[in-house]
Amino acid sequence: MVDAAPSLPVGAPRPADTAAAPPAVAPSVPATDVVEPPPQGAAAAATCSPAAGGGGVPAVVSDHPAAAPVSSGGGSAAEGGPAAAAVVGQLGGPPTGLALTTPPPLMTSVPAAASRMQPAARAAVATAAAATPSLLAAGTAPPAGAVPPPGAVLPTAVSVVPSTAAATPSATPPPVVAPAPSGGVPRPLPPPARRPFTPWPFGRYVTAPMVDASELPFRLLNRRHGVSLAYTPMFHAALFASSPRYRAEHWTTTSADRPLAVQFCANDPATFVAAARHVDNGEVDFIDLNLGCPQGIARKGHYGAFLQDEWPTVAALISTAARELKTPVSAKIRIFSDVAKTVAYARMIEDAGASVLAVHGRTREQKGRTAGPADWEVIRAVKAALTIPVLANGNVRHRGDADACIATTGADGVLSAVWLLENPALFEAPDADAAALADRMALAEEYLTLVEAYPVPMRCVRAHLFKLMRSRLNTCMEENGSLGKARTLEEFWGVLRVLREKCDVGEQFEVRQVRLRREAAEAESASVTKPPLEVVTQSQESGQPPQGATAPPGAVPLAEDRTNTSAHPVPGQKRPREVPATAASLVLDG
Numbered sequence: 001m002v003d004a005a006p007s008l009p010v011g012a013p014r015p016a017d018t019a020a021a022p023p024a025v026a027p028s029v030p031a032t033d034v035v036e037p038p039p040q041g042a043a044a045a046a047t048c049s050p051a052a053g054g055g056g057v058p059a060v061v062s063d064h065p066a067a068a069p070v071s072s073g074g075g076s077a078a079e080g081g082p083a084a085a086a087v088v089g090q091l092g093g094p095p096t097g098l099a100l101t102t103p104p105p106l107m108t109s110v111p112a113a114a115s116r117m118q119p120a121a122r123a124a125v126a127t128a129a130a131a132t133p134s135l136l137a138a139g140t141a142p143p144a145g146a147v148p149p150p151g152a153v154l155p156t157a158v159s160v161v162p163s164t165a166a167a168t169p170s171a172t173p174p175p176v177v178a179p180a181p182s183g184g185v186p187r188p189l190p191p192p193a194r195r196p197f198t199p200w201p202f203g204r205y206v207t208a209p210m211v212d213a214s215e216l217p218f219r220l221l222n223r224r225h226g227v228s229l230a231y232t233p234m235f236h237a238a239l240f241a242s243s244p245r246y247r248a249e250h251w252t253t254t255s256a257d258r259p260l261a262v263q264f265c266a267n268d269p270a271t272f273v274a275a276a277r278h279v280d281n282g283e284v285d286f287i288d289l290n291l292g293c294p295q296g297i298a299r300k301g302h303y304g305a306f307l308q309d310e311w312p313t314v315a316a317l318i319s320t321a322a323r324e325l326k327t328p329v330s331a332k333i334r335i336f337s338d339v340a341k342t343v344a345y346a347r348m349i350e351d352a353g354a355s356v357l358a359v360h361g362r363t364r365e366q367k368g369r370t371a372g373p374a375d376w377e378v379i380r381a382v383k384a385a386l387t388i389p390v391l392a393n394g395n396v397r398h399r400g401d402a403d404a405c406i407a408t409t410g411a412d413g414v415l416s417a418v419w420l421l422e423n424p425a426l427f428e429a430p431d432a433d434a435a436a437l438a439d440r441m442a443l444a445e446e447y448l449t450l451v452e453a454y455p456v457p458m459r460c461v462r463a464h465l466f467k468l469m470r471s472r473l474n475t476c477m478e479e480n481g482s483l484g485k486a487r488t489l490e491e492f493w494g495v496l497r498v499l500r501e502k503c504d505v506g507e508q509f510e511v512r513q514v515r516l517r518r519e520a521a522e523a524e525s526a527s528v529t530k531p532p533l534e535v536v537t538q539s540q541e542s543g544q545p546p547q548g549a550t551a552p553p554g555a556v557p558l559a560e561d562r563t564n565t566s567a568h569p570v571p572g573q574k575r576p577r578e579v580p581a582t583a584a585s586l587v588l589d590g
Contacts, residue, residue: 197328197355200389200412202259202285203228205402205427208358208393208417209263209288209332210234212460216252217450219260221443222420226399226427229259229413234290236301237266237275252454253283261330261356263288265303267313269320276325286328289317291349292360294334294367305334305364308345315352322353330356332393334364335378346382357382358391358415379409391415398435399427421467437510441500444468448492461492469496471513472503 207214207222209231219230239246262284266272276287293304307314321329331354335342346357359382361374374394383390392411396402402414419426424443429435444465451461473480483495503509
């Protein structure tokens with residue numbers, strides 16, 4: 001009888017992991033449950049190299065009774081074959097702290113499982129392995145406890161049983177193997193909880209999740225102007241799970257608000273599932289895990305992009321939610337500086353049970369307006385490696401950018417965040433010129449009308465109006481204070497009326513800004529191409545230079561003439577033409 005090891009939280013270090021164990025070799029077909037991060041140093045060469053047949057990550061297996069039997073690729077316990085699954089079933093219960101309807105899987109690396117076996121059990125496994133090849137060659141089922149050699153294909157799936165009982169053939173058929181990606185090896189399909197979206201049903205243009213910004217009125221405004229799928233703001237899973245007041249303030253939706261994804265930040269599987277159960281009722285199309293937030297608050301809270309170095313934790317979050325929830329689970333990530341590591345990370349998330357993956361093409365360190373462009377080539381590599389839908393994020397200022405991103409990456413859809421805040425109609429604009437002409441005043445008034453129907457906290461309203469009215473507020477600086485002090489919808493409407501009276505009289509503000517910008521550019525171009533002015537003297541009688549006159553030495557050119565520019569011009573003298581602002585001085589939305 002093998003002694004059961006004590007249960008430990010997913011991802012926690014186990015003392016036995018450091019004991020002597022057979023060398024870990026990644027199977028040619030990754031497991032359907034979860035994979036751990038790529039090994040480092042010498043172990044990486046042994047487990048992740050193409051020569052070893054590794055896919056960049058070592059396999060792990062599950063003792064969950066509902067998990068699909070392991071039947072893809074044989075191998076010893078060190079290689080992650082079926083016998084290893086039988087052994088892992090003896091290693092203890094689910095991670096501590098999980099209060100779930102069904103116990104989640106215990107994620108344990110295969111080498112660590114073998115190292116914790118008692119000597120007698122290890123000897124039994126070795127003896128069974130020696131007797132297996134001839135039976136497999138004859139096409140018969142292996143005897144109880146037999147371990148097929150690497151590469152062997154089991155005729156039937158073998159159930160996970162206690163160590164004192166014999167392994168008997170199971171009536172459950174082996175999992176279907178998904179077609180291999182181009183140039184890759186076949187991989188088992190995901191756990192039963194995953195709902196593959198094939199083909200992608202939710203359209204091309206997506207509102208990204210934004211804290212206190214992608215709330216219901218703004219989502220509905222986006223949908224009126226070209227968006228098909230929208231994410232909620234990021235919700236804090238612990239607060240959402242425990243506070244009815246928090247849910248009432250932040251979580252609102254309506255029948256017109258579909259398709260919809262709800263996003264949570266979490267670092268504990270039980271908390272993530274507890275929060276998600278409040279929306280696991282058919283109101284949303286998938287439930288998203290935030291793995292991409294790069295802000296300081298995410299570092300302090302230990303979530304978002306600051307989990308991307310803790311692959312066992314990420315795998316546990318995704319796999320537990322995929323098994324426990326009725327709604328499909330997705331994730332949104334940022335890339336690593338290394339393309340191969342990004343692809344391995346994405347495949348791990350897919351294998352853990354994610355149904356959709358959104359990829360922001362910037363690293364965790366790239367944030368803010370000075371972060372530089374997103375890397376669409378990395379997103380393309382991720383899309384080529386996965387079988388689930390992939391959404392791209394980054395560098396999308398108008399519909400032309402979105403279409404170019406899809407053409408480059410092959411992504412199923414494109415998310416926009418910052419630029420969508422400044423122009424909620426950006427997906428209706430085919431190019432930058434059209435985006436610059438979008439009437440932000442009309443969009444702001446439309447947004448306030450939606451807020452009247454679907455109330456949200458006034459801080460959300462204020463933030464949206466500051467974004468939408470940015471160029472007008474740059475022109476009417478005194479109204480910045482008025483907007484900042486507004487506390488009610490009536491006060492917000494009052495600020496918009498003042499801005500319209502000051503900035504949109506006779507001509508839409510954006511149209512005038514574009515016109516002035518064009519005129520300034522033309523004037524600048526003319527000053528560069530125009531030949532030098534002929535230097536002449538003014539006629540004393542008419543104030544104009546005599547025809548054909550040439551300038552004597554020391555004459556003042558007309559361009560620098562001492563023209564009276566005071567408020568009281570002399571009789572007959574024209575006021576100087578008002579020069580519009582230069583192109584560099586104009587700040588346009590979008």
